[in-house]
Amino acid sequence: MAGAVIVGGLGVLAGLTGLWRWLRVSQREHYITGSCSITAWRWIRFRPPNMVLAGVASAALLAGLGAAAGGNDVLASSMAGVVAVTVGVFPWPMSVIGRPRFRFTRRARTLAGSSLILSGLVAGGSAVGLRWPMALAVAVAAGSVTVDCSAAVLAPLENKLLERHRRRAVARLAKIDPFVIAVTGSWGKTSTKNHIRDLLTGTVAVVASPASYNNTAGLAKTINDHLPEGTDVLVVEMGMYRPGEIRDMCSWVRPDIAVITAVGPMHLERAGSMERIAAAKAEILEQARTAVLWVDDHRLDELSRSARVPEVSRVGSSDGSSLDVEVAEVGDTVIVTADGSEVGRVGRGSGVHSGNIGCAVAAALAYGATPAQIGSRIAALQAPPHRATTSRLEAGILVIDDTFNSNPDGAARAVQSLALGVQGQRVVVTPGMVELGSEQDRANAELARTVISSGATLLVVGWVNRRSLLAGSDGRAISVPNRSAARAWVREHLGPGDGVLWENDLPDHYP
Amino acid sequence: MVFGGPSAEHDISILTGLQAARALLDAGTDVCCLYWTKTGRWKQVPAATEAAQFLEPEVQGASDVSLEVPGGFSVRGRLRSVRLNLHTVLNCCHGGPGEDGSLTALLMLAGLGVTGPGPASAALAMDKLATAGLARSVGIPTIETVAWSPELRAVNLPRPWVVKPRWGGSSIGVTAGVDDLDTVRALTRTPAGRAGMIIQPYLENWIDLNIAVRVWPSLEVSAVERPLRGDAAILGYREKYLSGGSGMDEAPHEVPADIPPVIRELIVKHSTVLAQQMDLTGAPRIDFLWDGEGGVRLCEVNSIPGAWGNHLWRAVGTTRVQLYRDLIAEAEAASALSAQWAGSSDGQALRMSGTIAAKLT
Numbered sequence: 001m002a003g004a005v006i007v008g009g010l011g012v013l014a015g016l017t018g019l020w021r022w023l024r025v026s027q028r029e030h031y032i033t034g035s036c037s038i039t040a041w042r043w044i045r046f047r048p049p050n051m052v053l054a055g056v057a058s059a060a061l062l063a064g065l066g067a068a069a070g071g072n073d074v075l076a077s078s079m080a081g082v083v084a085v086t087v088g089v090f091p092w093p094m095s096v097i098g099r100p101r102f103r104f105t106r107r108a109r110t111l112a113g114s115s116l117i118l119s120g121l122v123a124g125g126s127a128v129g130l131r132w133p134m135a136l137a138v139a140v141a142a143g144s145v146t147v148d149c150s151a152a153v154l155a156p157l158e159n160k161l162l163e164r165h166r167r168r169a170v171a172r173l174a175k176i177d178p179f180v181i182a183v184t185g186s187w188g189k190t191s192t193k194n195h196i197r198d199l200l201t202g203t204v205a206v207v208a209s210p211a212s213y214n215n216t217a218g219l220a221k222t223i224n225d226h227l228p229e230g231t232d233v234l235v236v237e238m239g240m241y242r243p244g245e246i247r248d249m250c251s252w253v254r255p256d257i258a259v260i261t262a263v264g265p266m267h268l269e270r271a272g273s274m275e276r277i278a279a280a281k282a283e284i285l286e287q288a289r290t291a292v293l294w295v296d297d298h299r300l301d302e303l304s305r306s307a308r309v310p311e312v313s314r315v316g317s318s319d320g321s322s323l324d325v326e327v328a329e330v331g332d333t334v335i336v337t338a339d340g341s342e343v344g345r346v347g348r349g350s351g352v353h354s355g356n357i358g359c360a361v362a363a364a365l366a367y368g369a370t371p372a373q374i375g376s377r378i379a380a381l382q383a384p385p386h387r388a389t390t391s392r393l394e395a396g397i398l399v400i401d402d403t404f405n406s407n408p409d410g411a412a413r414a415v416q417s418l419a420l421g422v423q424g425q426r427v428v429v430t431p432g433m434v435e436l437g438s439e440q441d442r443a444n445a446e447l448a449r450t451v452i453s454s455g456a457t458l459l460v461v462g463w464v465n466r467r468s469l470l471a472g473s474d475g476r477a478i479s480v481p482n483r484s485a486a487r488a489w490v491r492e493h494l495g496p497g498d499g500v501l502w503e504n505d506l507p508d509h510y511p
Numbered sequence: 512m513v514f515g516g517p518s519a520e521h522d523i524s525i526l527t528g529l530q531a532a533r534a535l536l537d538a539g540t541d542v543c544c545l546y547w548t549k550t551g552r553w554k555q556v557p558a559a560t561e562a563a564q565f566l567e568p569e570v571q572g573a574s575d576v577s578l579e580v581p582g583g584f585s586v587r588g589r590l591r592s593v594r595l596n597l598h599t600v601l602n603c604c605h606g607g608p609g610e611d612g613s614l615t616a617l618l619m620l621a622g623l624g625v626t627g628p629g630p631a632s633a634a635l636a637m638d639k640l641a642t643a644g645l646a647r648s649v650g651i652p653t654i655e656t657v658a659w660s661p662e663l664r665a666v667n668l669p670r671p672w673v674v675k676p677r678w679g680g681s682s683i684g685v686t687a688g689v690d691d692l693d694t695v696r697a698l699t700r701t702p703a704g705r706a707g708m709i710i711q712p713y714l715e716n717w718i719d720l721n722i723a724v725r726v727w728p729s730l731e732v733s734a735v736e737r738p739l740r741g742d743a744a745i746l747g748y749r750e751k752y753l754s755g756g757s758g759m760d761e762a763p764h765e766v767p768a769d770i771p772p773v774i775r776e777l778i779v780k781h782s783t784v785l786a787q788q789m790d791l792t793g794a795p796r797i798d799f800l801w802d803g804e805g806g807v808r809l810c811e812v813n814s815i816p817g818a819w820g821n822h823l824w825r826a827v828g829t830t831r832v833q834l835y836r837d838l839i840a841e842a843e844a845a846s847a848l849s850a851q852w853a854g855s856s857d858g859q860a861l862r863m864s865g866t867i868a869a870k871l872t
């Protein structure tokens with residue numbers, strides 16, 4: 001009897017802990033169906049102890065079911081206990097509470113409630129054929145799948161709610177009727193959006209979507225909650241998880257000017273191929289009056305010639321007369337030229353990227369701002385936080401924070417900035433880049449090569465890209481389990497005159 | 512505590528509100544913070560929230576609040592709304608409908624006491640042209656002012672000019688060194704100038720002098736302050752709010768200003784006369800320009816000054832918390848409805864009226 005109580009207690013504890021853990025993962029992954037199972041699989045794949053845990057749990061579950069069928073309740077109960085313990089600590093050592101914490105939003109509460117009910121149903125359904133310790137073990141083992149299934153079941157309901165918000169946003173947008181500038185691109189969206197806002201502020205009443213809001217829900221929220229009456233220009237960014245998504249957003253936001261900053265392998269695993277990514281980004285141009293394209297990217301260069309848009313503004317750094325806006329990096333300064341005369345310049349020390357500056361200036365000019373109006377504002381442009389922003393610690397160590405970046409191009413540039421800015425020892429701390437599909441291993445190996453050849457030390461955080469980063473560095477990289485270990489390493493090894501680049505950061509549900 | 516609001520000074524207002532909330536909280540007062548968003552929604556936010564939170568898409572710990580007139584504020588719950596048991600609102604909104612009397616009127620009609628001037632006085636103080644007219648009529652020297660209109664063909668003022676938004680208390684949209692009407696016309700198309708602009712001669716080398724006045728608990732003036740412009744032609748938004756971090760409280764200034772006693776007396780006299788004539792309750796800040804000799808001109812009135820002019824009052828021994836408490840006490844003592852709205856009609860007209868149909872024939 002006491003044994004059954006212990007097993008029951010363990011089962012309930014493991015079940016609740018598991019649900020909490022997977023709810024947080026689901027929230028971090030924007031409630032995308034399957035994200036919990038993918039995360040669980042990632043931990044099994046990259047951290048061997050979890051392979052053992054998963055193996056033991058599966059074996060115990062099968063043994064328990066077999067014992068239950070054979071009428072051996074004592075063995076079944078023991079096996080249920082083993083399942084509870086192994087699943088309770090899986091995936092080891094992922095934090096249950098973690099950072100950022102689980103936030104009890106309306107959607108999260110709904111998912112938590114439905115997951116709890118679904119878990120109860122699984123346990124109850126299993127109890128029809130099994131004794132309850134084993135039935136509980138089945139529900140516990142199904143933790144991550146339960147949350148994924150709940151998210152799948154709730155998806156239509158959430159879409160319906162979103163549709164209500166979207167309709168409200170459509171009505172508000174029609175009433176305020178601002179000129180809309182939309183920005184997409186594999187990277188540089190948020191910076192470019194903020195630059196456009198900063199260039200137009202003072203000349204017109206301009207609002208930019210907050211943070212990195214870039215999907216339908218974010219657009220609807222921006223318009224409903226952040227767009228005041230009397231706004232002349234609304235600047236939004238549009239992200240792309242799947243082809244067709246940007247077209248859907250444009251169907252009701254209707255950008256007048258569309259900006260594409262870059263085409264890269266981000267979200268390659270969802271989109272399939274680079275060509276499909278480029279085509280999906282180009283959806284933003286379909287209804288626009290003016291396209292602003294960063295033509296240093298050869299795909300966007302081709303697009304600038306083939307796109308059916310009334311007006312195309314070509315932005316680039318290469319020396320060519322076919323550019324409408326040209327950006328040149330001269331020493332520490334970015335100089336922006338339009339129609340052969342200088343519009344303005346900005347120091348690179350503020351972390352800005354010339355491509356983003358160029359696209360923003362082109363968009364502002366296309367809107368109708370004059371070079372005189374925006375010229376002086378160019379000098380004040382700054383990169384948003386965590387995007388190659390530079391600071392100096394009290395200990396005299398230069399810190400480049402590029403933790404919001406996860407694209408190969410930006411990473412290489414940040415490594416270069418570190419090399420230029422630091423005479424002493426240099427360290428690059430990174431977990432590598434993710435969501436690059438088939439390109440991921442190659443891109444990370446390439447990043448490691450870039451770091452090593454720049455003369456910096458590479459500190460690999462975590463396990464996700466450890467193999468490819470170590471391979472790219474010819475085994476010369478140093479591995480640490482997590483960010484705090486990396487911080488300790490930096491504190492111990494670096495001193496005045498040294499520098500560290502924090503490149504990308506993965507949430508703590510990545511191994 | 513109400514702050515934020517659909518105005519160009521939304522951000523500064525958040526700073527004023529959060530400072531007041533924190534000071535009162537630390538002094539043991541129970542504070543309910545109501546944030547008025549840029550789109551005009553209401554949110555209750557934790558009193559100890561930091562300013563940076565307001566850059567996030569959603570302030571942490573915020574709950575939706577609705578305003579019912581009459582009735583007051585309620586927090587919207589999932590099942591039912593809970594009425595917030597409020598009596599008096601410390602209005603920390605700068606600019607726009609938060610300062611021009613609109614919000615004051617709305618809250619008064621909802622049955623709440625509101626700090627600062629009544630709706631009519633607030634509206635008057637917000638209009639630089641009207642304020643100058645009233646001041647001149649009671650003998651206070653003002654700067655010559657011309658209101659912009661599209662038909663304006665010539666301006667008979669010494670050049671260069673300062674062009675200012677006619678409504679609005681901050682220096683947003685103020686441009687110095689203008690000397691032709693085309694530039695003025697261009698400025699009237701900017702967001703700050705669209706509602707209307709005024710043109711004044713640019714008084715080069717004149718010195719800014721600010722003073723705050725209150726009539727509660729008794730008529731009292733603050734120290735006179737001399738804000739320091741740096742190299743700027745006018746005391747701009749940047750000098751006022753972006754140099755110190757939290758509004759004029761920390762902006763570079765000289766308090767008390769090193770000025771001759773006769774000038775101080777002149778400013779005290781003009782400001783108290785103006786506060787009484789305009790019925791400026793609360794603790795308005797009144798800004799003057801001084802020519803460095805004997806000449807003083809009224810510049811403008813800020814009925815809800817940044818950080819409630821705390822640094823001006825501190826210099827005469829009134830603490831921040833005392834200032835807020837006096838403002839609240841003054842608002843509580845005023846009747847729920849403004850004196851301007853007092854009196855009730857007696858039904859005579861309705862009794863005598865006959866039918867509406869008869870009136871239409």
